[in-house]
Amino acid sequence: MSIYSPFIAANKFGLGLQPGELVEISPDSKGWLLAQLNDTHIVPARYQSLPTSSQAISRGDTEFHHRRLLQSQREAGSNTSATIRQSRAQAYLQQQAYYNDRLAVAAETDRPFAERLVRFWSNHFTIAALENEQLLVYAGVPYENEAIRSHMNGSFEDMLLAVMQHPAMLIYLDNVQSIGPNSTAGSRRRLGANENLAREILELHTLGVNGGYTQSDVSSLALMLTGWTVNLTQQNYTLRSPQSEPGAFLYVPQFHEPGSRQLLGKTYADTGQRQAEQALRDIAHHPSTAAFVAYKLAQHFIADTPPEAAVFELTQVFMQTRGNLSALHRKLVELDEAWDSSFRKLKTAEDYVISTLRAFPELTLTQDVLNQLTAIQSGFNQRPFSAQSPAGWPEEAEHWGGPDALMKRIEFMNQVGQVLGNGFDSVALAKQILPDDVALQTTVSRAESRLQALTLLLGSPQFQWRA
Amino acid sequence: MPANKPALMSSRRRFLKNTLLLSAAGCLPGISWASTTDGSANRLVVIILRGAMDGLAAVVPYSEPSLLEFRGSLVPPDNTLLKLDNHFALHPAFANMFQMHQSGELGILHATATPYRQRSHFDGQNVLESGLDMANNSADGWLNRAIAYNSTQQAMVIGQAMPLVLRGAASTASWSPAIHPALTENTMGRLTGMYAEDAFLGPRLEQALFAQGIAGSSGINTNSQAAPTFPGLVDAAVGFLTTPDNGPDLVVLESEGWDTHANQGNEQGQLPRKFAELDAGLNALKQGMGQQWANTSVVVVTEFGRTVRVNGSGGSDHGTGGVAFVAGGALSLSGAQALLGDWPGVAASQLYEGRDLQPANDMRSLLKTVMHQHMGYSRSALDEIVFPGSSHVSLIEGLYS
Numbered sequence: 001m002s003i004y005s006p007f008i009a010a011n012k013f014g015l016g017l018q019p020g021e022l023v024e025i026s027p028d029s030k031g032w033l034l035a036q037l038n039d040t041h042i043v044p045a046r047y048q049s050l051p052t053s054s055q056a057i058s059r060g061d062t063e064f065h066h067r068r069l070l071q072s073q074r075e076a077g078s079n080t081s082a083t084i085r086q087s088r089a090q091a092y093l094q095q096q097a098y099y100n101d102r103l104a105v106a107a108e109t110d111r112p113f114a115e116r117l118v119r120f121w122s123n124h125f126t127i128a129a130l131e132n133e134q135l136l137v138y139a140g141v142p143y144e145n146e147a148i149r150s151h152m153n154g155s156f157e158d159m160l161l162a163v164m165q166h167p168a169m170l171i172y173l174d175n176v177q178s179i180g181p182n183s184t185a186g187s188r189r190r191l192g193a194n195e196n197l198a199r200e201i202l203e204l205h206t207l208g209v210n211g212g213y214t215q216s217d218v219s220s221l222a223l224m225l226t227g228w229t230v231n232l233t234q235q236n237y238t239l240r241s242p243q244s245e246p247g248a249f250l251y252v253p254q255f256h257e258p259g260s261r262q263l264l265g266k267t268y269a270d271t272g273q274r275q276a277e278q279a280l281r282d283i284a285h286h287p288s289t290a291a292f293v294a295y296k297l298a299q300h301f302i303a304d305t306p307p308e309a310a311v312f313e314l315t316q317v318f319m320q321t322r323g324n325l326s327a328l329h330r331k332l333v334e335l336d337e338a339w340d341s342s343f344r345k346l347k348t349a350e351d352y353v354i355s356t357l358r359a360f361p362e363l364t365l366t367q368d369v370l371n372q373l374t375a376i377q378s379g380f381n382q383r384p385f386s387a388q389s390p391a392g393w394p395e396e397a398e399h400w401g402g403p404d405a406l407m408k409r410i411e412f413m414n415q416v417g418q419v420l421g422n423g424f425d426s427v428a429l430a431k432q433i434l435p436d437d438v439a440l441q442t443t444v445s446r447a448e449s450r451l452q453a454l455t456l457l458l459g460s461p462q463f464q465w466r467a
Numbered sequence: 468m469p470a471n472k473p474a475l476m477s478s479r480r481r482f483l484k485n486t487l488l489l490s491a492a493g494c495l496p497g498i499s500w501a502s503t504t505d506g507s508a509n510r511l512v513v514i515i516l517r518g519a520m521d522g523l524a525a526v527v528p529y530s531e532p533s534l535l536e537f538r539g540s541l542v543p544p545d546n547t548l549l550k551l552d553n554h555f556a557l558h559p560a561f562a563n564m565f566q567m568h569q570s571g572e573l574g575i576l577h578a579t580a581t582p583y584r585q586r587s588h589f590d591g592q593n594v595l596e597s598g599l600d601m602a603n604n605s606a607d608g609w610l611n612r613a614i615a616y617n618s619t620q621q622a623m624v625i626g627q628a629m630p631l632v633l634r635g636a637a638s639t640a641s642w643s644p645a646i647h648p649a650l651t652e653n654t655m656g657r658l659t660g661m662y663a664e665d666a667f668l669g670p671r672l673e674q675a676l677f678a679q680g681i682a683g684s685s686g687i688n689t690n691s692q693a694a695p696t697f698p699g700l701v702d703a704a705v706g707f708l709t710t711p712d713n714g715p716d717l718v719v720l721e722s723e724g725w726d727t728h729a730n731q732g733n734e735q736g737q738l739p740r741k742f743a744e745l746d747a748g749l750n751a752l753k754q755g756m757g758q759q760w761a762n763t764s765v766v767v768v769t770e771f772g773r774t775v776r777v778n779g780s781g782g783s784d785h786g787t788g789g790v791a792f793v794a795g796g797a798l799s800l801s802g803a804q805a806l807l808g809d810w811p812g813v814a815a816s817q818l819y820e821g822r823d824l825q826p827a828n829d830m831r832s833l834l835k836t837v838m839h840q841h842m843g844y845s846r847s848a849l850d851e852i853v854f855p856g857s858s859h860v861s862l863i864e865g866l867y868s
Contacts, residue, residue: 132724132737174728177780192779196728199586199785209587209602215820218586305605346667379646381627388517388723391589401668402629403675404641410658410672411647443661452654459658461665 003339004029007435012345012466013301013333014112016355019432033113033333037326040114040152043145044105050098053146056138057167057230058247063087064134065233091137095129098141099384100370103377107357107365114152117329120300122148124293125163125205126392127172129385135171135232140385143168156293156323157284160205164197164280165249167230173197173390180226180257193257198222200390202283208295211288213264220261224268224276227256290318293328301332303343304396310337341435345466346397349380352409356416356458359433363420376412380405401464410459417454426453434462509762509797509841510708511717512752513610515630516745516769517592518726521783522790523775523813523824524738525561526575526806530554531813538777543734551575551805559734560742563750564794571800572753574866576807576833578788580771580826586785588726591770596632598831598854607635609834610717613844613853614639620842622717623678623707625700633719638670640715642678642703649679678707685710697722701748705755708763716842720748725769729780749794760796764841767792768830774822775813788824791833797841799868807833807863829860836862 009029010017025032051059067087070080109115122144129136147166151159163169170176178194179186186192198221202213231241231250239246251273260269266282268275283289294314298306314331321327332338347355353373363369377383387393394400427445434440440462447453457463524541528534529548548556549565555577557565567573583594583602590602598609608631614622615637623640624633633639650658655676662672681687687706697720704718724741731738749765756763772789788811808828811817819825831854838844838853839862850858 174780174782177729179779181779186779192776194728194778194780194782195784203587203589209585209590215586376646389588397667398631398634399628401671402624402627402641403639403671403673403678404643405627405629406668406671407675407679408627408643408646410655411645411650414650414654415647439664440661443657447657448653452657455650455654456657456661461662461668464668 002029003336005339005341005435006032007467008339008341009033010112011355011433013116013338015106015109015116015351016112016358017433018358018361019429020361022432030333034330036111036114037329037333038153039111040117040326040329041150043149044109046101046105046108047141047145050101050142050145051138053139053142053167054245054247056142056247057135057171057232060091060135060137060139061232061247063091063137065237067134069237091134095137095140096371096374097367098138099374100367102141102144102384103354103357103370103374104365106354112358118144118149118152120297121152121159123387123392124296125159125169126387126390127168127385128387128390130388133172136168136385139168139171151325153326154324155284156289156318156325157281159325160280160284161277163205164201164225164276165228167247167249170197170228170230170249171232173200175225176229176232178222178226178229179255180223182259183226183257184254185252186226186255186257193219193222193226195219195222198225201280204391206283206292207286207288208292211286211292217263220263221276221279223257223259224261224263224279227252227254227273228276229255284323287315287319290323291315293323294318297328297332298335298337299395301345302335302338302340303345307337307343310335341467344397345395346401347464347466348393348400349382349405349409350377350384350393351466352464353377353380353412355463356413359429359458360420380408380412406464409464410455413459414455416458417451420454424450424454426450426457429454430457435467437462507762508716509764509843510714510756510759511837511842512704512708512720512763512765513632513717514720514722514745514748514765514767515592515595515632516725516767517588517721517723518769519588519591519771519773519785520725520741520769520789521727521731521738521773522577522579522769522788523772524731524733524783525558525742525790526577527556527558528554528577528810528813529556533814537775537813538783540781541731541733541777541783543739547734552803554810555805558739558742560739561746563746563753564792567749567753567794569802571802572794572796572798574793574798574800574807574833574863575805576791576793576828576830576863578809578811578824578827579791579830579833580788580828581830583771584787584826586771586787588770588785593631595768595770595830596630598834600856606631608632609853610719611635611637611639613838613842613848614717616848616852617844620716622719623674623715624719624721625703625707626721630719630721638674640674640678642675642682642707644699644703681707681710681713685714697744697748698751701751702755705752709756709759722748727773727782728778728784729782731782753794753796756796762797764793764795764797764837766834766837767794768834772824775818775824776822786823787819788826791830793833793837793866795841798866800865804865807866829857831857831860832863835860836866840867 006025006029067084070084074080129140147163151162173196174194175197179191181192195218199218203209229250229252231244231246231248263279268279295311298310317327317331430441444453444457547559550556564573581594582600583591593602596608597606610632614620627643662669685706687703700720707714727738753760768791772786773783774786778784811825811827835849
């Protein structure tokens with residue numbers, strides 16, 4: 001029998017089998033995956049009315065400063081509390097609508113492997129729109145489309161540059177406030193560089209923590225990145241650069257630390273904005289970056305502790321193709337280890353919600369249904385773009401499958417059963433979405449009610465794993 | 468590992484399998500977590516502050532001449548500081564903790580660090596929670612190894628995700644308020660049977676059922692629509708810890724949001740709000756534990772400290788030496804001594820790598836002292852199993868009588 005199981009293709013590489021899909025995938029599971037790789041950059045139709053990143057950030061910026069103004073009026077005695085509350089509530093609802101679209105895209109896509117890849121990279125380069133990042137409240141999905149999706153068929157280098165010059169990343173990792181201490185602005189106001197973005201680039205995005213860099217490399221990259229900022233509203237309520245596009249990337253030469261810099265043994269002359277660009281282009285091709293990115297891909301798609309051979313082969317492809325992402329994605333499909341069912345990955349909370357939705361293609365995704373499911377995903381502590389650290393969502397089963405998390409998943413499924421369960425044939429569904437398992441099918445068929453049968457099937461350990 | 472551990476687990480497993488169809492999941496007589504049943508057993512709460520708390524903002528060495536030069540904008544006005552002696556003061560947000568310090572219920576280990584000397588949050592937290600010398604992504608947690616060694620104690624986290632410190636061979640629990648209605652006993656019983664076949668998920672579902680049972684019988688607020696806040700976590704921890712007969716011995720709580728690269732504030736602001744939350748949390752723990760506060764210790768730890776100098780955006784970057792707290796009615800400190808351990812100073816020539824507070828005090832000395840003197844673990848277990856290779860790290864004198 002071929003190792004290319006349609007269940008592995010759809011459940012482990014993809015986002016979960018849909019009833020009826022098996023016959024479509026079975027003749028050529030591998031080909032089904034490879035065919036998706038041509039179209040990884042296409043923006044789903046659901047996102048057509050989405051704002052651009054600059055529009056989204058500009059709106060977040062404007063509203064944030066409006067609330068700030070209202071807040072100062074409140075402190076001066078005006079009754080503006082209700083308006084502030086309303087503004088925040090509206091922002092949250094609008095954000096929810098964007099996240100609903102993101103959930104629906106995953107549930108509806110007929111290129112689930114491509115969509116999973118986009119989300120892998122989006123998580124590799126995590127941004128978070130948390131409570132203290134009010135400027136980013138609308139920016140998550142536009143960022144994912146512009147910095148990640150549109151570079152899926154390009155090179156790692158191009159994606160890295162796009163991410164690091166994306167306003168959302170510059171805001172999220174504090175580079176907008178990083179000013180060279182000897183720059184025009186820095187020497188006047190005794191300000192200094194902020195090394196947050198530089199450190200996370202080296203540690204989390206490229207070389208990896210053991211990739212051979214030192215504190216002096218971090219400081220050096222931070223200084224090269226000074227001046228990379230965003231056209232945002234200033235303390236005096238005017239834009240930093242009124243003639244430029246609001247909310248967009250902005251290079252401010254007055255912030256840039258003058259002088260040449262050493263990074264990983266190489267000297268970079270002071271070419272202004274291009275100094276850090278050149279450094280990032282070099283880092284993107286460093287052997288440590290190849291190994292680190294290969295490890296993360298294998299860890300996401302194969303196993304929490306991925307087989308070394310698989311990591312090695314992906315590293316080779318990265319080096320040979322100079323970080324061509326399509327070639328890397330193709331290689332993943334061609335690795336025997338990726339099809340080995342003895343390697344398991346536990347679903348993340350988001351995976352669990354998405355694969356449940358995909359199991360019910362006849363369910364109409366109204367705003368009401370999506371609102372509830374996005375709220376449930378948030379309740380599982382995995383609201384989109386809310387990872388608590390710039391490392392993004394963890395990979396380990398230990399993180400996602402602890403006692404309390406497991407209990408909450410099962411209780412969620414029981415609630416799904418309450419909505420869908422009666423009149424639903426779970427025994428038939430079991431055969432459509434999970435590999436043949438007589439014990440599971442027997443348990444489901446002996447349930448005391450159809451509702452219980454559904455809870456048993458989708459609450460089962462088999463449905464918790466991507467296999 | 469003592470021989471009674473597997474027996475305890477297998478009987479629990481068997482018990483759950485056989486009785487869940489009949490007995491309410493919220494009431495499971497016969498299983499006990501705690502080592503004693505009279506409520507007098509010692510309890511430990513471990514609070515992990517993720518993101519690296521700025522130790523110099525929390526416990527201010529206000530007499531140091533270089534402090535204002537390096538980080539003047541981050542230091543609260545002198546007249547607001549809660550002074551412990553002529554050199555050190557607590558941040559004004561720590562009003563309750565100041566009282567605890569006065570009455571000998573709060574110890575401060577300043578300029579402390581794990582053996583980790585780089586500046587990655589993730590590796591730093593890995594070392595903090597694994598108890599090893601260096602980051603290791605396949606490590607288990609030091610608290611789990613302790614429990615695996617001493618079968619009579621049980622540990623849990625209040626929260627959905629299992630932190631590294633509790634991961635490993637010993638089965639540990641987690642609990643957070645429900646977001647969906649509970650299942651019927653019948654459905655849960657069937658699922659338990661299915662999960663028993665899954666070596667990874669099976670034991671975790673058992674722990675979840677057990678914690679749910681305790682929560683249901685202990686008056687803990689089991690329903691919450693919003694994500695639990697830190698005070699909410701503390702309330703739940705109190706509920707579990709004070710459960711008669713079978714509460715856990717050790718509880719882990721986590722607090723996020725300490726990575727203050729920008730605009731951290733001084734007297735007021737982002738970081739002081741976190742301080743106030745921690746202060747209120749410790750006070751709620753003390754009040755909630757009631758008489759059992761006398762048997763309770765709390766340790767508050769973070770992965771490392773932050774730069775001595777303020778950065779260009781009103782914040783601080785990743786550093787080395789930081790602060791750890793130990794609190795509890797079980798402590799017998801004098802209250803006169805501001806700090807435990809040594810103080811290396813913050814003059815330019817005294818800084819670690821020219822930028823950070825020196826790591827003068829090994830954080831494991833505090834953890835080992837509490838685990839030995841309060842929780843009863845032997846020195847050899849602590850030196851070799853819980854914090855392997857740490858025999859040279861000595862205990863702190865004077866914490867407990």
